[in-house]
Amino acid sequence: MDNNHQHREHRDEMNHHGHSSHMMDGEMNSASDFLKRFWIVSVLLIPLLLLTKTGLGVLGFSDFYLRSYLQFGIATAIFYFALIFFKHARHEIKAKNYGMMTLVSLAVGAGYLFSAVSTFLPSLNAEFYIEISTLIWVLLFGHYLEAKSGARAGDALNEVAKLLPKKAHLLVGNEEKDVDIFDLREGNIVLVKPGEKVPADGTIIAGKANFNESLISGESKPIEKQEADRVIAGSICLDGSVQVKLDRVGENSTIGQIQKLIAQAKQTKPSAQSLADKAAGILTFTALGVAILTVLIWTLFVGQSFIFALTLGITVLVIACPHALGLAIPTVSTIATTLAVKNGLFVKNLKKLEIVKDVDYVIFDKTGTLTKGEFGVTEVVDMGEGKQDVLGLSASLESGSSHMIGLSIVKHAKEENLSLMRVSNFKNIAGKGVRGVIDDEKYIIGNKVLMQENGLWGAEIEEKYTQCAKYGKTVVILANSKAILGMIVLADQIKPESKKAIKSLHDLGLKTAMLTGDD
Structure with missing residues (x-):
């Protein structure tokens, strides 16, 4: 197989899994199309109903010659908007999976054709315009609800697609080339710069940096990565630049697998819907058999x-159409999925909705669910300098950093209405911290290793540090050239609404548990 052919296959694969926004647009366009058809048919139904003998009687008009022809014209327009059902029926027949659309098409087609013939041959005296038109009306709305429910998965796919960058820095020899991520292949080497997202899964072959992998783990705490460490698609490089050799791209990448999972979820149906589909298949043959039997009995016996027997046979087909099945289940599914999405819940399998009422336990992930999923300052520890001074000096030094920890400290200082001081001779020490000069005095802020390298660590500091670092918290240490001045403790913060949510579940008699990797 030549390289060009491999490249085309890979690009097709990436297009299939990467263009989730197009998939979402398709779902929304489908829902919009059904809704448009429904409203047009709704408008057309009004004159059709008024042109019945009953409708004319209510209006105080007598029957007239052109009435049936006007009904034929309106019903033909309505029938046009139902042709989409015949397309679905054709797919069912080709797949030998006869369902609701097969029966609907038989009933609508037979009812319309017989009514049309009856219009031009008045002696037949049989019309089903109202029956088939209301059937079309109900089913169009049911299909709209079903398409709208499917679009919810499209929304999730679109959000996942946003986790990836649109471009990547591909390294070809000593040259850096910006390419579309759909052009990346296994074995390519890409450069990831500070603040950028990793375009695909791979291994670092050069460089060192901290990464935010909260998209997978939910943990906002940066993870230090160096040569031979793996990085995942969508993770954010916080500081430093790294070269990554890609080994999983497209649908094989972590993001690709998530997209595949969501796409599979989109295809799931409630058990009631599956049962309804099976029932519709049985009903199709049953109704067709009864209709034929009706014609034979009334004709032969x-x-x-x-003509009279055929009228009864078509009546059987129209009556047998499952109006309720076409509307009730999509309505319930749409309401359930809409409420779930509004409350931040993605339903992996719609069948599980039917057993939610039987649950005893609700198990929560901690990070990003019960907590905010973002770093925040939880405590400021001073060693004699005063907490405000420790926070002010730390925030001033970190104001020149783009690291998540530094940004969190600066944000907290601003919330405390502290003014930042001017910093000179600022220097970022990769993987350790930063240094700078404030009011002619040298300061450093960073991790334990940085303090040890500057000869500032001791037993008393170790004890305080260990106490602050409990439960997986991150501790940043501030020092001048002589001694450690204080510590800033950062951790994920609990959402204000978490307590209320847990209490509400307990009030319903449900037990709760939390999954966490913390000690």
């Missing part, structure tokens, strides 16, 4: 005319 009762002795009525074939």
Whole structure:
């Protein structure tokens, strides 16, 4: 197989899994199309109903010659908007999976054709315009609800697609080339710069940096990565630049697998819907069999005319159409999925909605669910300098950093209405911290390793540090050239609404548990 062919296959694969926004647009366009058809048919139904003999009687008009022809014209327009059902029926027949659309198409088609013939041959005296038009009306709305429910998965796919960058820095020899991520292949080497997202899964072959992998783990705490460490698609490089050799791209990448999972979830149906589909398949053959039997009995045994018997047979088909199945289940599914999405819940399998009422336990992930999923300052520890001074000096030094920890400290200082001081000779020490000069005095802020390298660590500091670092918290240490001045403790923060949510579940008699990797 030549390289060009491999490249085309890979690009097709990436297009299939990467263009989730197009998939979402398709779902929304489908829902919009059904809604448009429904409203047009709704408008057309009004004159059709008024042109019935009952409708004319209510209006105080007598029957007139052109009435049936006007009904034929309106019903033909409505029938046009139902042709989409025949397309679905054709797919069912090709797949030998006869369902609701097969029966609907038989009933609508037979009812319309017989009514049309009856219009031009008045002696037949049989019309089903109202029956088939209301059936079309109900089913169009049911399909709109079903398409709208499917679009919810499209929304999730679109959000996942946003986790990836649109461009990547591909390294070809000593040259850096910006390419579309759909052009990346296994074995490519890309450069990831500070603040950028990793375009695909791979291994670092050069460089060192901290990464935010909260998209997968939910943990906002940066993870230090160096040569031979793996990085995942969508993770954010916080500081430093790294070269990554890609080994999982497209649908094989972490993001690709998530997209595949969501796409599979989109295809799931409630058990009631699956049962309804099976029932519709049985009903199709049953209704068709009863309709044929009706024609034969009334023709051969009762002795009525074939036209009269055919009228009864078509009546059986129209009556047998599952109006309720076409509307009730999509309505319930749409309401359930809409409420779930509004409350931040993605339903992996719609069948599980039917057993939610039987649950005993609700198990929560901690990070990003019960907590905010973002770093925040939880405590400021001073060693004699005063907490405000420790926070002010720390924030001033970190104001020149783009690291998540530094940004969190600066944000907290601003919330405390502290003014930042001017910093000179600022220097970022990769993987350790930063240094700078404030009011002619040298300061450093960073991790334990940085303090040890500057000869500032001791047993008393170790004890205080260990106490602050409990439960997986991150501790940043501030020092001048002589001694450690204080510590800033950062951790994920609990959402204000978490307590209320847990209490509400307990009030319903449900037990709760939390999953966490913390000690």
